[in-house]
Amino acid sequence: MKTKIERDYEREQRRLREMYEKYQQLPLYHKFKFMLFIYWLIFKSRVKSLPLYWIKFVTDMERQFELHGMPFALKLKLEKWFNYPTHSDKKFFTCQDKKIWYHCWNEKDNFELHLHYRAGHPGHIWFAINEDGTATIIGIHVKEEYRNKGLGTMAFQEAISQIKDKASSLKGTLERQDFPEPDASFRWLRRQGFEIKEKENGDYEIELRIN
Numbered sequence: 001m002k003t004k005i006e007r008d009y010e011r012e013q014r015r016l017r018e019m020y021e022k023y024q025q026l027p028l029y030h031k032f033k034f035m036l037f038i039y040w041l042i043f044k045s046r047v048k049s050l051p052l053y054w055i056k057f058v059t060d061m062e063r064q065f066e067l068h069g070m071p072f073a074l075k076l077k078l079e080k081w082f083n084y085p086t087h088s089d090k091k092f093f094t095c096q097d098k099k100i101w102y103h104c105w106n107e108k109d110n111f112e113l114h115l116h117y118r119a120g121h122p123g124h125i126w127f128a129i130n131e132d133g134t135a136t137i138i139g140i141h142v143k144e145e146y147r148n149k150g151l152g153t154m155a156f157q158e159a160i161s162q163i164k165d166k167a168s169s170l171k172g173t174l175e176r177q178d179f180p181e182p183d184a185s186f187r188w189l190r191r192q193g194f195e196i197k198e199k200e201n202g203d204y205e206i207e208l209r210i211n
Contacts, residue, residue, distance in 0.1 A: 080119035093158075095151045102155065106162050111135070113159045115142075115151070122146040125159045129166050137172030137206075156192055160210060168211045174204040 026034065078084035085092070087103040093115075094100075101116040109129045115122040123142035127135045142152040160170070179185055182204065186196060194206045 079116065083118050085116070093151060093154045095146070095149050095154075100146075100151060102158070104159075104162060111159065111163050113155055113162075115146075115155060122151065123155065125155055127159070127163060127167075127170065129163065133166075133168050135163055135167035135170045135210075137170060152188065153192070160208075164210050168209070170208040170210060172206050174206060176202040176204075179204075 083099060083101075085101045087101070089103065090101070091103070092099040092101045098117065100122060103114055103116070105112040107129075109131075111125075111127040111129060113125040115124065121143075123146060125140050126138040128138055129135050140152075140156065142155070146152075163170075174182055174185065189196060189206055192208065194208045197205045197207075199205060
């Protein structure tokens with residue numbers, strides 16, 4: 001005795017065989033029209049389903065970004081092509097009508113500010129926070145093509161505003177071998193409020209009182 005599923009399957013197979021036999025009896029022109037009609041129905045069904053597939057794709061993608069964040073490789077591509085920010089805080093400086101994004105790491109004993117523009121790095125600021133309530137300059141650097149545009153000053157002022165509760169002064173050393181012609185650096189440092197003293201070995205000590 002056959003089950004209902006088996007009977008239904010056999011009935012469907014007989015119906016398909018009958019349709020195929022009738023199709024074989026058609027003239028060639030009608031065969032072509034019939035197949036064209038079938039393909040048209042398939043195409044219409046696919047087109048109608050495209051918006052639903054797109055909505056599902058976008059929804060799934062947004063859900064994945066919400067759970068895991070955007071893949072970093074994709075962020076870099078978007079930053080390179082469209083100057084898309086790679087960090088979620090989306091902070092930026094405006095420099096000659098360009099958005100220069102920046103991101104900070106403000107830790108107990110370390111502070112870093114990194115600049116980003118189209119997957120490039122225009123510069124950075126890096127301080128070590130000392131236990132005695134002072135900070136030491138590890139590096140302040142802005143690439144040459146971004147200098148004399150106010151970007152370094154904006155980044156430095158932002159950095160100072162973020163460490164002022166942890167450090168009363170900022171100190172550093174300019175070594176003569178690294179700065180054989182320090183006049184331009186001196187002018188910028190003095191504009192920021194630094195005091196500059198020359199040491200016996202020809203290096204320079206710099207200090208900024210924050211509080």
